[in-house]
Ligand SMILES: Nc1nc2c(ncn2[C@@H]2O[C@H](COP(=O)(O)OP(=O)(O)OP(=O)(O)O)[C@@H](O)[C@H]2O)c(=O)[nH]1
């Protein structure tokens with residue numbers, strides 16, 4: 347059995363993921379210790395079984411939030427508790443089975459060798475991925491790269507990443523955004539501004555059909571509006587920081 351890492355944990359925000367969450371958590375536990383799941387007001391009946399899994403496994407912790415408050419808010423909740431216990435880095439991954447749990451050790455090793463950096467998954471899509479999701483992210487990636495003066499962000503949206511906890515908490519505490527699906531892209535841009543360098547590692551992504559248990563909470567209109575508003579305020583932040591970013595770039 348893998349001994350628990352005192353510095354690096356896996357953090358899985360979970361909202362109504364359906365039964366895929368059980369195999370996701372089992373796979374994460376197979377590859378890492380400890381694993382925390384933040385259940386964000388789920389109403390799909392997955393909470394009880396996750397709690398039962400945690401009751402028989404010291405490496406698994408399930409944190410229950412009574413009311414749904416969004417992916418970013420759930421991650422922040424986990425980060426606060428992790429920091430209080432002395433953890434320094436968190437690998438975030440989705441609860442819906444799309445992310446490659448077998449790459450957790452490699453991502454953690456990359457983070458351990460460069461602890462000041464963030465390790466970003468660079469998604470490799472196969473034929474299961476909806477074209478709109480694959481093409482659509484190019485827009486967000488282009489904006490994120492402009493907003494950081496091409497500091498090296500491979501993918502702005504992919505949630506399979508290792509973050510250094512202290513700068514991420516500092517960035518999130520300073521403003522009220524980043525609590526929903528604006529979490530992943532805003533986190534990379536603001537962390538780049540903060541001086542945290544990205545390291546990109548490829549990671550295969552698997553989309554499951556509804557019949558296979560695939561679930562998505564991404565709503566095209568609602569969440570694209572959220573991302574448009576996010577890039578508008580990041581653009582303003584970029585313009586304010588342009589002199590600093592240019593100096594950094596020239597160095
Ligand atoms: N805690 C929490 N997690 C959420 C919430 N909404 C989504 N998630 C989790 O965030 C992860 C990503 O959510 P998805 O709905 O799959 O979004 P996505 O992967 O960007 O979208 P697709 O590419 O369509 O799958 C999953 O682990 C969800 O359970 C939320 O309101 N609270």
Ligand SMILES: [Mg+2]
Pocket residue numbers: 440442444561562
């Ligand atoms: Mg998903």
